[in-house]
Amino acid sequence: MSSVTLKNIVKRFGTFTAVHQANLEIPEGDFVTLLGPSGCGKTTNLRMIAGLLDPTEGEIQIGGKRVNDIPIHKRNLGIVFQNYALFPHKTVAENVAFGLKYRDVPKSEVASRVQAALDLVQLPDVGDRYPKALSGGQQQRIALARAIVIEPDVLLLDEPLSALDANLREDMRVELKRIQSKIGVTTVFVTHDQSEALAMSDKIVVMSAGRIEQVGTPEEVYNAPASEFVANFLGASNILQGTCLGKSGSDVAVETSLFGTVPVPASKASGLDNGPAKLVLRSEKLTLLPPGADTTGMITAPATVETVDYQGQTVRYFIRTGDTQLQAINLIDERPFPEGTEVTAAFRAKDCAALPGA
Amino acid sequence: MGWQLIRGWAILVYIFMFLPVAVVVLLSFNASQFGSFPMTGLSFRWFIELANNDAILRAFRTSIILGLLTAIISTTLGVLASLALVRYRVPGANAISTLLIAPILVPEVVLAVALLLFLNFLGINKSFTLLLFGHVIFTLPFVILVVQARLISIKRDVEEAAMSLGASPRQTFFQITLPLMMPAVLAGGLFAFTISFDDITGTLFWKPGGVETVPTQIFAMLRNSISPEINALGTVMIAMTVGLPLLGAAIARQISKKSGT
Numbered sequence: 105m106s107s108v109t110l111k112n113i114v115k116r117f118g119t120f121t122a123v124h125q126a127n128l129e130i131p132e133g134d135f136v137t138l139l140g141p142s143g144c145g146k147t148t149n150l151r152m153i154a155g156l157l158d159p160t161e162g163e164i165q166i167g168g169k170r171v172n173d174i175p176i177h178k179r180n181l182g183i184v185f186q187n188y189a190l191f192p193h194k195t196v197a198e199n200v201a202f203g204l205k206y207r208d209v210p211k212s213e214v215a216s217r218v219q220a221a222l223d224l225v226q227l228p229d230v231g232d233r234y235p236k237a238l239s240g241g242q243q244q245r246i247a248l249a250r251a252i253v254i255e256p257d258v259l260l261l262d263e264p265l266s267a268l269d270a271n272l273r274e275d276m277r278v279e280l281k282r283i284q285s286k287i288g289v290t291t292v293f294v295t296h297d298q299s300e301a302l303a304m305s306d307k308i309v310v311m312s313a314g315r316i317e318q319v320g321t322p323e324e325v326y327n328a329p330a331s332e333f334v335a336n337f338l339g340a341s342n343i344l345q346g347t348c349l350g351k352s353g354s355d356v357a358v359e360t361s362l363f364g365t366v367p368v369p370a371s372k373a374s375g376l377d378n379g380p381a382k383l384v385l386r387s388e389k390l391t392l393l394p395p396g397a398d399t400t401g402m403i404t405a406p407a408t409v410e411t412v413d414y415q416g417q418t419v420r421y422f423i424r425t426g427d428t429q430l431q432a433i434n435l436i437d438e439r440p441f442p443e444g445t446e447v448t449a450a451f452r453a454k455d456c457a458a459l460p461g462a
Numbered sequence: 463m464g465w466q467l468i469r470g471w472a473i474l475v476y477i478f479m480f481l482p483v484a485v486v487v488l489l490s491f492n493a494s495q496f497g498s499f500p501m502t503g504l505s506f507r508w509f510i511e512l513a514n515n516d517a518i519l520r521a522f523r524t525s526i527i528l529g530l531l532t533a534i535i536s537t538t539l540g541v542l543a544s545l546a547l548v549r550y551r552v553p554g555a556n557a558i559s560t561l562l563i564a565p566i567l568v569p570e571v572v573l574a575v576a577l578l579l580f581l582n583f584l585g586i587n588k589s590f591t592l593l594l595f596g597h598v599i600f601t602l603p604f605v606i607l608v609v610q611a612r613l614i615s616i617k618r619d620v621e622e623a624a625m626s627l628g629a630s631p632r633q634t635f636f637q638i639t640l641p642l643m644m645p646a647v648l649a650g651g652l653f654a655f656t657i658s659f660d661d662i663t664g665t666l667f668w669k670p671g672g673v674e675t676v677p678t679q680i681f682a683m684l685r686n687s688i689s690p691e692i693n694a695l696g697t698v699m700i701a702m703t704v705g706l707p708l709l710g711a712a713i714a715r716q717i718s719k720k721s722g723t
Contacts, residue, residue, distance in 0.1 A: 156622055176625045177634075183626040189619040193641050202637075206628030247623075254627060 106167030106257040106290060107132045108153060113162035115148050122148045124314045126162070130292060130307075135284055137293045139301040140311035141337070146294045147262060149311075153292060154260050155179050166257055177206070182251030182289075186263040188243040190235035196222070196246050197231035203254035221253040222246075224283060241272045248280070252287060259284070261293040265300060277303060298338045302326060310334045328372040328457050329384060335457070340387040340420075342430045345461060348373075348381035358383050358458045362425055363403050372457035380461025389455040390432040392421060392447045402450040409445045423449055483700060490693035508694035518695060521679035525659055528590075528675060532597040532658040533651040539598070540605030540650055541643075545635075547606075548613045559610075566603045573600060574667035588670040596668045597658045604657065605650035612646030613639075645714035652710035656703045 108130040115123040123145040130136045138146035151157040153164060155176035164171050171179055190199050200218045209217065222228050225245035235243055244264055251259060264280070265273045281304050284291050295301055301308050302322045310317045310325055310333070318330040329335035332343055346360035355367035358381050366383060373381075393399065395406070405425045413420040419440040421432045430449065434440075441447055493503035512518055543562060547555050565573060577596055578588075586592070616639060624634040640647070662677040669678060676699060683692055 154622075154626060175630075176622075177628050177630050179626075180628070181626050183623060185619045185623060187617065187619060189617065189623040191620060191624070191638055202624065202629075203627030206633070250623075250627070260626075 107165075108258055108290060108292065109163075109165040109168075110149070110153075111163040111165070113149070113152065113159045113164065115145070115152060115157065116160045122314050123152075123159075126316055128309060128316065128319065130290060132290055133288045134306045135281070135291045135293065135304060136307045136309060137295060137301040137305040138309050138311060139295060139298060139337075140317075141296055143313075144311040145314040146296075146309075146311050148314075150260055150262055150292060150294045153258070154181055154183055180254070180257045182254060182256035182259045184244070184247050184251050184259070184261045184264045186266050188235070188240070188247045188267070190243055190247055190250070192235055194234075195231065196227075196233050196235065196238070199235065199246060200231075200250045200253050202250065207254060217253055221249040224252070224286070225249045226279075241268055241276060244268065244276060245279070248283065252283070252289065256289060259289045259291040261291065263295055264293075265295070265297070273300075280304070302338070310337060312337070328374070329459070330374075332382065332384075332459060335384045335386075335459070340431050340433065342385040342387060342390065343459075344383040344385060344428070346381050346383050346458075347461075348376050348378050348458065350378050355453075356458060358456075362405055362428055366403060366456055367453045368456045368458040369454050373459075376458055376460055382459045382461050384457040384459060385430075385451060386455065387420070387431040387433040390430060390449055390451050392423065392432055392434055392441060393450055395446055395448050397448060399448060399450045402452055404448050404450040407447050407449040409441045409443055409447060412440055412443055414440060423447065425449060486693050486696040487700065489690065490697040492690060492693070495690065508690045509698075512691050512694045512698070515691065517674070518676075518679055518691075521674040521676045524673060525675040525677075528594060528597060529655040529659040531594055532601055533655040535594070535598050536601045536605045536654040537609075537647055537651040540602055540609050541640075541647060543602075543606055544609040544613050545639075548610055549618075559606075562606050563603045565600045570600065570661075570663040571667075574664045577664075578667050588668060590670065590673060593665065593668045593670070593673070596664050597654075597661065600661075600664060601654035601657050604653040608650040608653065609643060609646045612643045616642045645717055648710055648714050648717075652707050656706055660699075660703055 108128075110126050110128040113123055113126040114121065126145075126149060128149075138149055140146050148157060152159050153166075155171070155174065159172065166179065191202065194202070197218050200221055201214050204214050204217060218231065219228065222231060225248055227242055227245050227249070230238060230242065230246070235246065238246065244267070248264070261280070265276055268276060277300060293301075293304065305322055307319060308322055308325045309319050312333045318325050318334045320328075320330075325334055326338050329338065329341070335341040335343065344360045344362060346358045346366075349357040349359055349365065351357075351370060352367070354370050356370050356373040356376055357365050358368050358373070359365045360383050363383075368383070392407070392409070407423040407425040407430070409421055410424050410429065411422040413422075417435065418433055419436050421434065421441065423430050423432060432449065488501070489499070490508055491504050491506070492501045493505035493507060494501065546552055547559055552558060574596070577592075577599070581588070581592060620642070621634050621638055624638045625631065629637055659675075660677065661675075662681060665675050665678055666681075669675065674682065676695070680692055680695055683689060
């Protein structure tokens with residue numbers, strides 16, 4: 105187990121810059137997720153940590169030691185790939201034992217360690233089979249067993265759940281997290297799936313267009329996004345243009361044309377100066393109520409339901425207040441409001457965040 | 463009705479293609495001392511004479527040694543070239559690829575004359591090494607085509623996984639890449655062997671005096687008379703050039719069945 109540090113990492117492919125000045129500190133034993141849309145540089149970062157790509161500039165440290173010049177096979181890492189990457193010509197047991205061959209593990213110990221790893225991923229009886237005989241989810245467990253049996257300093261997971269179907273993905277998510285916390289290995293997880301990131305991570309690193317947008321706990325990046333990109337990428341948000349009127353007590357007052365003055369908690373309005381500002385209003389926090397309902401302590405505006413997008417447990421509304429369209433995602437109580445209904449859109453000021461305006 | 467016609471036509475085409483071969487095989491068992499119909503009886507006489515014909519045995523030995531060496535050199539070079547072209551970013555990879563495949567497209571006579579003129583220009587005499595060199599040139603494209611196709615289908619992340627587990631690039635090649643492309647390597651080797659074993663055009667140009675391969679030996683024998691021995695030799699050649707690839711394909715299938723790819 106070791107910490108991982110990226111210092112001023114830049115990666116260019118020809119004239120294209122895939123990673124701009126990445127600085128990142130991953131403490132020992134943490135589960136850190138690199139989250140972002142495809143092409144944001146998250147996989148490039150992972151591959152540089154792995155040693156599959158060389159950074160153009162900057163320094164990568166594992167366990168406090170510079171590893172830029174250490175080739176991948178000497179870095180002692182476990183990598184799990186999106187498409188499992190099991191060796192098709194070797195049995196499951198041979199696959200898992202592969203890394204032990206290069207680590208001077210006594211023969212007698214190899215079998216027991218392979219078995220322990222297979223037990224850990226809950227596939228104790230498949231050692232004699234070939235990977236092709238296993239399902240996708242089972243193959244990915246074997247890939248995980250193969251990566252952790254060598255007791256790596258760092259575990260790198262490159263979208264390991266993306267190739268699995270939805271139900272299996274949730275099971276594997278829980279399983280992966282269980283195994284990671286059991287062995288306590290420093291883990292870097294790359295995904296474009298925000299729910300995976302929120303559910304599994306100690307820390308999330310949100311990336312966009314080669315830059316790190318925000319680093320924080322799942323709660324931090326979800327509740328107090330540091331940029332418009334983060335606010336939109338993690339869940340759906342309404343971004344309203346407004347003006348920051350200054351701090352009063354523990355709140356920062358942001359004035360918007362739709363909702364008047366909203367006192368946003370200062371903890372969610374960092375870096376905000378007087379002047380133009382953006383109010384971030386999460387769709388899940390915007391509640392639609394029948395007109396005349398009790399809205400004590402809430403900020404409200406009358407609205408009309410324009411589009412109803414029924415999703416079973418929840419419903420996504422597109423509503424119009426004045427000339428602005430807003431999005432609201434509400435739990436369904438009995439039945440959703442039909443299109444054209446006049447409603448009251450309400451939210452609490454403490455659920456909002458604010459960003460510096462353009 | 464229409465389908466019957468097409469079926470009948472197809473059968474005629476097959477007869478046209480394979481009847482001469484069948485006749486040679488059939489006549490090689492003819493007891494008559496003339497290498498033609500009518501058959502006078504069934505006999506292995508011509509095979510026995512063949513086995514006692516020193517010139518033919520020598521030619522056989524030459525052909526087999528030449529074929530084996532060609533196969534070994536061509537597969538080695540072909541595997542290396544494919545690795546470079548598929549796995550590394552070589553400047554001008556497309557041009558190199560086309561050039562490597564070119565010997566298939568250039569008529570063999572042209573290739574043969576060109577190599578001969580080139581060596582003349584360098585002042586090098588014809589030799590067995592030159593013959594081998596020539597065979598390698600025109601078998602190499604086949605090896606590269608087969609191996610390259612296979613290598614493209616082997617995912618890079620399998621090799622990356624092996625390296626992440628501690629295997630050096632060399633160990634990764636021998637543990638992972640080579641076993642996975644083995645069926646293609648064997649197929650390429652067999653191709654090279656049979657093409658070399660069969661070849662007459664290039665061989666006639668390149669072979670030094672006194673050295674005969676099986677095809678040039680047959681050619682030389684035909685100039686004197688059509689001996690029934692030639693039928694027997696033809697049968698042996700057919701068995702080798704058809705049987706070997708079939709055997710190779712069967713082995714390759716077995717290997718890939720076991721590894722499940």
